[in-house]
Amino acid sequence: MAAAKMSVAELERFLRVEFPQTFGGDDVTIESADGETCLLRQRYSERMLRPGGTISGPTLMGLADCAMYVVLLSAIGPVGLAVTTNLNINFLRKGAPGQDVLAAAKLLKLGKRLAVGEVNLLSGTAPDPIAHVTATYSIPNA
Amino acid sequence: MAAAKMSVAELERFLRVEFPQTFGGDDVTIESADGETCLLRQRYSERMLRPGGTISGPTLMGLADCAMYVVLLSAIGPVGLAVTTNLNINFLRKGAPGQDVLAAAKLLKLGKRLAVGEVNLLSGTAPDPIAHVTATYSIPNA
Amino acid sequence: MAAAKMSVAELERFLRVEFPQTFGGDDVTIESADGETCLLRQRYSERMLRPGGTISGPTLMGLADCAMYVVLLSAIGPVGLAVTTNLNINFLRKGAPGQDVLAAAKLLKLGKRLAVGEVNLLSGTAPDPIAHVTATYSIPNA
Amino acid sequence: MAAAKMSVAELERFLRVEFPQTFGGDDVTIESADGETCLLRQRYSERMLRPGGTISGPTLMGLADCAMYVVLLSAIGPVGLAVTTNLNINFLRKGAPGQDVLAAAKLLKLGKRLAVGEVNLLSGTAPDPIAHVTATYSIPNA
Numbered sequence: 176m177a178a179a180k181m182s183v184a185e186l187e188r189f190l191r192v193e194f195p196q197t198f199g200g201d202d203v204t205i206e207s208a209d210g211e212t213c214l215l216r217q218r219y220s221e222r223m224l225r226p227g228g229t230i231s232g233p234t235l236m237g238l239a240d241c242a243m244y245v246v247l248l249s250a251i252g253p254v255g256l257a258v259t260t261n262l263n264i265n266f267l268r269k270g271a272p273g274q275d276v277l278a279a280a281k282l283l284k285l286g287k288r289l290a291v292g293e294v295n296l297l298s299g300t301a302p303d304p305i306a307h308v309t310a311t312y313s314i315p316n317a
Numbered sequence: 318m319a320a321a322k323m324s325v326a327e328l329e330r331f332l333r334v335e336f337p338q339t340f341g342g343d344d345v346t347i348e349s350a351d352g353e354t355c356l357l358r359q360r361y362s363e364r365m366l367r368p369g370g371t372i373s374g375p376t377l378m379g380l381a382d383c384a385m386y387v388v389l390l391s392a393i394g395p396v397g398l399a400v401t402t403n404l405n406i407n408f409l410r411k412g413a414p415g416q417d418v419l420a421a422a423k424l425l426k427l428g429k430r431l432a433v434g435e436v437n438l439l440s441g442t443a444p445d446p447i448a449h450v451t452a453t454y455s456i457p458n459a
Numbered sequence: 460m461a462a463a464k465m466s467v468a469e470l471e472r473f474l475r476v477e478f479p480q481t482f483g484g485d486d487v488t489i490e491s492a493d494g495e496t497c498l499l500r501q502r503y504s505e506r507m508l509r510p511g512g513t514i515s516g517p518t519l520m521g522l523a524d525c526a527m528y529v530v531l532l533s534a535i536g537p538v539g540l541a542v543t544t545n546l547n548i549n550f551l552r553k554g555a556p557g558q559d560v561l562a563a564a565k566l567l568k569l570g571k572r573l574a575v576g577e578v579n580l581l582s583g584t585a586p587d588p589i590a591h592v593t594a595t596y597s598i599p600n601a
Numbered sequence: 602m603a604a605a606k607m608s609v610a611e612l613e614r615f616l617r618v619e620f621p622q623t624f625g626g627d628d629v630t631i632e633s634a635d636g637e638t639c640l641l642r643q644r645y646s647e648r649m650l651r652p653g654g655t656i657s658g659p660t661l662m663g664l665a666d667c668a669m670y671v672v673l674l675s676a677i678g679p680v681g682l683a684v685t686t687n688l689n690i691n692f693l694r695k696g697a698p699g700q701d702v703l704a705a706a707k708l709l710k711l712g713k714r715l716a717v718g719e720v721n722l723l724s725g726t727a728p729d730p731i732a733h734v735t736a737t738y739s740i741p742n743a
Contacts, residue, residue, distance in 0.1 A: 237375035
């Protein structure tokens, strides 16, 4: 198992500066990150919803993208310029209104130039994912 | 060429009710929609940006998802319950800060149960897309 | 846990008729299938390779597609007309020449009209996947 | 418009050596390639079919992957080690039995490290694509 290059506290400090929109408030918190996986929680808010009371697609895509970035930083340390090159999302189920959304990310590959991971998006404590994401990040040259 | 089932004015009225978050203000406008293609414009705002001054992923994914919905409504008429089942996005280039973002959508297939389309996301008047999306919508039973 | 609607022997008999190209010989075997997951093995052959000695993309995509079909049949019983609507593959690592390729599939969602699953493709006994697939099948009306 | 770095004759000579499985016979021919787009034709054969008489997924995925490689070579010249990192395919319609399959590829981005393109797969002279592919290639360091 890879050792994490950044602690959760270091990740939160770094991201509050890098991603003030997402991590500036206390909506999104990092529950864990160990260099191979991470778990993010986004606190329920009505702004997440689209008509019909389901969690909006951009909310899920944004949180999944963040989770991929967090697990990547946790694996390689503070690199500000990694960018998403591809993201594929399958929407699977409605989330329950009133519930937090969790993003459980796992690195599938950590190469020199590309990192690939998958993210299961969960609604509260329900076991079945409401969406599944794979994403690729391009890592700048050291 | 298929005839549009809804005019641009009808689409905007429908979407202001269905998607108040996106279409409630005047940030996103429908430039055209003809039953096979559509063009959406999202007015530049600093809220679109992520650090480094690029347009954020969730902004692009959200706008592309809207454009797919608009072209689908324009092809089949007002159906509130169509939902995205899959979205794949390739991020290609940085958008220019200060420029509007445009989404040019085209239906690739309109079946009874599934519609598939592609969306080129453009920055201002630059010809090369900043991102490319394919998306699938599930159409509820008539 | 869902009960399998078809045993491995029933699946192999059905697929030898339905997919003679893939299951007609003894190249591909079903190691297990339980209504939620399945494991397929494709025996190593030089025909799998592309130049450089890596397993070819079409081999991996074809095996993953089969694995999704097998786990779906195992969940819903013999339905000949289910068709793939979307397949996304991330190529992660070179497989080892001379090794069998395994496909470990898992259903992420089994709806009335759509089934979504993921497949990890493995080279011999190495633990890290050489490719990762998500795929969607459209299920015909009962 | 970018100038092609290799002529069609040079591409076919290169690919017969690099991809003898695909280009060794005369099943697949390059109709055109100009540094930004290319058109490939795969001659109809019964081996392409899956049960029900549709063109098999691996046939379409394999041909699309080849088309992406051809348009990339045509843009950057003979580079043997470019590899596919991601491929997303949407299956749209049945192809007509007895018809050749054509793959019309277009580069969406040609970067130093990554190239992204899209491919429309066509059945004979029918205008609507039977499948649509986006794919990413990783380009080795010069």
